[in-house]
Amino acid sequence: IMAGELLWKAADENDWAREPLAHLGNDRWQATFTPRRIGRHLCTVEAWRDDYASLCHEIEVKHKAGVDITLELIEARQYLEALNAKAVPCNTTALGKAIATLQDADVAASVHVLIAPATVKAVAASAERAFRVQHPPLLLDVERPQAEFASWYELFPRSQSGDANRHGTFDDVIARLPEIRAMGFDVLYFPPIHPIGKKNRKGRNNILTPAPDDLGSPYAIGSDEGGHDAIHPQLGTLDDFRRLVAAASENGLEIALDFAIQCSPDHPWLKDHPDWFKWRPDGSIKYAENPPKKYQDIVNVDFYGAGAPELWAALRDIVLYWAGEGVRIFRVDNPHTKPLPFWQWMIDEVRGRHPDVIFLSEAFTRPKMMYRLAKVGFSQSYTYFTWRNTKQELTDDLVELSTTEVKEFFRPNFFVNTPDINPYFLQTSGRPGFLIRAALAATLSGLWGVYSGFEVCEGAPLPGREEYLDSEKYEIRIRDRNAPGNIVAEITKLNQLRRANPALQSHLGVTFYNAFNDQILLYGKRLPGGEDMVLVAVSLDPHDVQEATFELPLWEWKLPDHGSLYVEDLMRGHGAVWTGKLQRVRLDPADLPFAIWRVTLPGGAP
């Protein structure tokens, strides 16, 4: 008979906490533990041959079968005597008492004392664990709930003045906080807020010949006004920023900053730390490229150049600086183009001081690299969701994310759009397409994100490109959030449903069910062991009415095909008992191209 324990501790603790492993059968064992705080933890398993349990098991079985166990009882007594001899001999201990009983008692009483909890406990305390082995410790990052469940809203602070001719400020953002919170968002994320370079500045629509009053891309970080630890003067002062952080917190919002490592050609570092860059034979530095995109207004640092040690420390210190200002969420720009060892070290350093810091990886790259970034410490990641539109694509992606080993370490953040990505689907879908994408993102993942403009169904593209016309990256954009056709009410409702239904607070626990129409995706979300299910039907067609017969998953409640469930329509707020496995749904893009139900046993209905 084997025995085992799960061992765990916070990385800075000395002693392992131990939980007994229960044998589930077929060589699978289980134990659970709940960390007492967030931060880096270690865990492992220890296993050994439990000689005393083997002995007792044999004695019990044989005794019940009426087999003579005289010899076995002598062996058991000798085992206990040998144990007792190793300790200070004493007749008043549990071991001593058991030995005394075994010398006189009849068979039944002997068996009783051998398997008594006090005896078992005493043996466990003094017996060596035969063939004890320990697995090398495994790392476990314990993060706060927001690493898995949060609704993100992205905006450019400079666009928040309400007047295209006036540069927005942090105070303008403060004024918008109640409205953003009212939509149900938790995280307010800004593109870089640092001084913008002047050399090679981009003009509107990414042209190389800016007008004198063009503002440039905030991703061209650094000028004679400062670098990554400075604030763009037109946005406000450090004090203004501090007021913004405080006001956001009062409104139930967290500020997320962009950590974009690149520099504009007049970033102070080029002069102060020339050994952090790779210089070409003509004295220039190569500008950044992400083919086919060219970034003539930025250059990259050299992570393995002569100045690497100071550079790495300086980059870490930038994150620590903003963390010192109360920022606990960083969206990291293009981490896959920087070394993995840097991220692993940097995230360890930051989390060692601030274990509540969350890092979002903007790695639109090969899956293995995305997963690797999660392994070295990123809390969550952008995904391919933005380009997944068909039933098969969405199903395949969610099955990979929620059922393979990926689910152990990778959390997706489903952004419906970004300043860089104006999805082709939304360019022609009209309002119903925005509702479809919002419903998918908000119900499939615990983390979803909206870049402002989405709620007013902005989708005008640069012709033929997956980019926005008049991109906000290069100019101020003023929007009328009350414009007819906005979907603010629907986004607000979706975020309310996410808060009210824990099954919607993770990408895990999703199951896809049969809807007999390739344009209708049907899935249920459930907590492990949960009674209720959130069932979602989404039409993937923004243009025409779609209908389908679908299977109500009665079997998940062990009900027969003619069983009944209570179904509450969460978007419309009415409920009914549905009977029978086959049901019908009709989704009209002119009305609402999706339906969200809470499904319970009829007895469980309110």
Add this chain to the structure above:
Amino acid sequence: IMAGELLWKAADENDWAREPLAHLGNDRWQATFTPRRIGRHLCTVEAWRDDYASLCHEIEVKHKAGVDITLELIEARQYLEALNAKAVPCNTTALGKAIATLQDADVAASVHVLIAPATVKAVAASAERAFRVQHPPLLLDVERPQAEFASWYELFPRSQSGDANRHGTFDDVIARLPEIRAMGFDVLYFPPIHPIGKKNRKGRNNILTPAPDDLGSPYAIGSDEGGHDAIHPQLGTLDDFRRLVAAASENGLEIALDFAIQCSPDHPWLKDHPDWFKWRPDGSIKYAENPPKKYQDIVNVDFYGAGAPELWAALRDIVLYWAGEGVRIFRVDNPHTKPLPFWQWMIDEVRGRHPDVIFLSEAFTRPKMMYRLAKVGFSQSYTYFTWRNTKQELTDDLVELSTTEVKEFFRPNFFVNTPDINPYFLQTSGRPGFLIRAALAATLSGLWGVYSGFEVCEGAPLPGREEYLDSEKYEIRIRDRNAPGNIVAEITKLNQLRRANPALQSHLGVTFYNAFNDQILLYGKRLPGGEDMVLVAVSLDPHDVQEATFELPLWEWKLPDHGSLYVEDLMRGHGAVWTGKLQRVRLDPADLPFAIWRVTLPGGAP
């Protein structure tokens, strides 16, 4: 741009052989190697950042796009000059020549010399591999083909005299060799051939009160006539055994011996090495049990007792002794009840001297233990096949064995029966059931085995038990192999087909296809990249005719649903062109309850 190599060597070699890794896309890389001999090997991968390839790639792409590459060419020249400076400077090397060209040539000629194979080769020879990493070496056991493909036949030598009143001898076995080989078997396996204990000897049908002339179980090894390195005197002498090994070899058969570690109570070791056993308070040793089976005639050694080091060496030396007598295959009795570290050590020791030794694990136990034994060195294993009778069971097992990671290290040996297992299915199936099980085993696995009696459809059970009546383990059994209803011809044909069709020489490469009848299993076997397929339909019903419409897998040849294939019936020897995806099969247990076809493109037909 990354580059990588696969490194491999035999475990006793010093230098790695290297094969370049080809990039398949999506971060997957591939290389292959063919070991030059059998035995333990090591392999690993090395990867690095190929700076020169990155440089050349950028230059080529930009040059083709008409971009000015003046600076890039200077950088390339500086890169080569730096390399050259590390070597003894010389203008006649490939590097030196390339540098000279770059100083004068025009852009096109410069690009040409940079990407010239001679330059690339010279750079690879002298450049450091940036960020070079090596995976820790992985162990790889290279075995001879018989580890994966062989047909086994098991018999008790003492039953081969043809006369129930005369104890069979090795000479009787020699007389039977041509007939066994004619059935197509490759391996002839004997239960233990050592002296049989007299103390607690079992009588016929496993009773505890033997008659004076009862022979006992050969698994009760050891008596005053010797132990594991001795031969039961009634079978013959060591010289007789040597003649048998030689005769088997002349007949194309290999002898497999049983390695059963247990001892009869009068095995010489009990007296000579009392510290190899665990003694009870009354001076006895516990007899072996494998609940509910009791083996009063055997005791087990103590692998971790005081005499462990000598015991382990003695056990190894037994295997080495018989290996010294030319035996290269051992069937190991109940390895899962002995320590895994013992097997790992023992198999390493034996294979270090005789890398061609094959070990078959008789571990009817939990899957994880079966797989673990494969990992520590067993070449092949008994499986649950003997109890798998339904379409779902057979499909699930084969899918696990041939498509999961198990396929990398575990080879199944499908025994249709054993002296210990008289499957319930065969107890009532009559002759058609024996044909069904033979066809399944012989076509699903590269390794299959028959215990004698199967070919004459013996199935009389101990009432209500999965055991044979009058088990040969306790008495001599004489059989008439020409008895009416024998299936010798069908077994012979199956073994011929296995030899003629390499796709049948492994359990890998199997795909299950749709046959619309739960009593008919349909599967194809193909070599990787193979042109032909062996397609097998087996009725699982030994009593009634079964028919099914089934799908001829035209799509595997990229043919449309109305395409045609040439199909040869391998059991009956005729062929025809079949057209269309849906075909019909009728399987009559009174005739032949299975069909085996070779399927090829019509042009590929003979």
